[in-house]
Amino acid sequence: MATCSCEVKACVLCEDRLYAGLSKDQICQLREHLIRELYEPREALFREGDPATYLFALRHGQLKLTSSMPDGRQQILRIAVAGQLLGIETFKGRTYPFTAEALTDVVACKISHDDLRNIIEANPAISLRVIETLSHELDQAESLIRDLGLKTAPEKVSSFLLSLVPLGGDPNGDLPLRLSRREIAEMLGLTEETVSRVMADFVRRKLIESGRGFIRILDRKRLEEINGIDVNTTGSPPRAVSAKR
Amino acid sequence: MATCSCEVKACVLCEDRLYAGLSKDQICQLREHLIRELYEPREALFREGDPATYLFALRHGQLKLTSSMPDGRQQILRIAVAGQLLGIETFKGRTYPFTAEALTDVVACKISHDDLRNIIEANPAISLRVIETLSHELDQAESLIRDLGLKTAPEKVSSFLLSLVPLGGDPNGDLPLRLSRREIAEMLGLTEETVSRVMADFVRRKLIESGRGFIRILDRKRLEEINGIDVNTTGSPPRAVSAKR
DNA sequence: TCGGACTATTGATCAATATCAATATTCTGC
């Protein structure tokens, strides 16, 4: 068997514990199919409509997945973080349904659908991890559907801010994601200006602090009240209320 | 090994071809863990916030998955059709993040997370089918995010109508789904009245026909133009345009 | 076949948020 140059680090397809139970040959076989790639901020891994051949596992950094209307309106479907998969939507599809663009420096492993299929068939432990990852992503997506479908602008922004907390950093520390106002707007189905106004209002009410390139949550409890329902969908019961209009 | 009473029919966990390659014992083992259940229209399989123990595979009928805000605002996250899984979002979660309610008479198989885990680990063919199903559901969810985030009311309704076509029936026949105006509104993040107005307008413009309990598409092409982008996300390239406001 | 309840349609008005526009701030390359 060929030697392996692929590093073993945290990512759904690469994580150490996945190798438990696999033979040395199997491990090498898996590593052989993974192609490790680097991307710079603003660089696209692939674009909406491109023929879909590879699936990507994000090993380091953050991505935004976006879809556009022909007139330029753009929607962020998801922010992907290390450990997540992208492009698996096309497991049976022909073209990528979204553009994947690096927000930070990014390390990703790519693997062809065919290879993935073979590996899954041979390695139940890996397929279990893939299923766990996918189900979490589906949960996230449904959470965004909730936000987009039935929340007001302040509720959306508060939901967005709270959803960033688990992405890293202590609850009262700086949030670990640097999106522009425009990008936040594109995620929440709002305009830049509305996001700016809502955030200004939150600052005025001392719910958050916001300087150049950072946001800090000052009053998590009141943000949660504004949000209306819990951010972590699989969690504690609902809280306080505010009507849509 | 115990005898099997579970019927073998179309559903992700039950489908015939899954059994190809499995030993008789394995097949029996799988069937043993599946619990077949029947539901009537309006009956709930489970409710948002219930402790999540089972995963469901929908074998026959249609379901709506909804999430509510404490003040009663409700969002339909997804319409599930035969072959789809539900509750897998909670593979690692503790409570169901949505309510699953039958729209028609429903047959579903349920299986505990633990059993599913064991079966997946033992049967790569099944995990492959689960992954395919999940990735399709993720694709659907992202498509709804697009609709909710960047479309106008007429665009949303046209997208909704077009998305029903592949669910069955020929392109110019009656649509196979009977949702009330209220339910369509809850799916698209609109109100009953707005849906009604848009549909009335579509009828006036001879794009659709709509009688008691049925909708028929008369002019697919113009509906697609209104929709702006394609319904089938993994499909042909974009078409004509209309701006959001 | 009637009566009540639910669902859909239609109209008038309102309000949240988009749009348009101007200014301020921050970032970048030189």
Next chain:
DNA sequence: GCAGAATATTGATATTGATCAATAGTCCGA
């Protein structure tokens, strides 16, 4: 440190779709 560009803030106004309300159609049981 400066000039230009990009990003963010703030204000004035417009517009989509919500809300409130009344009417009409449909379904269902008695």
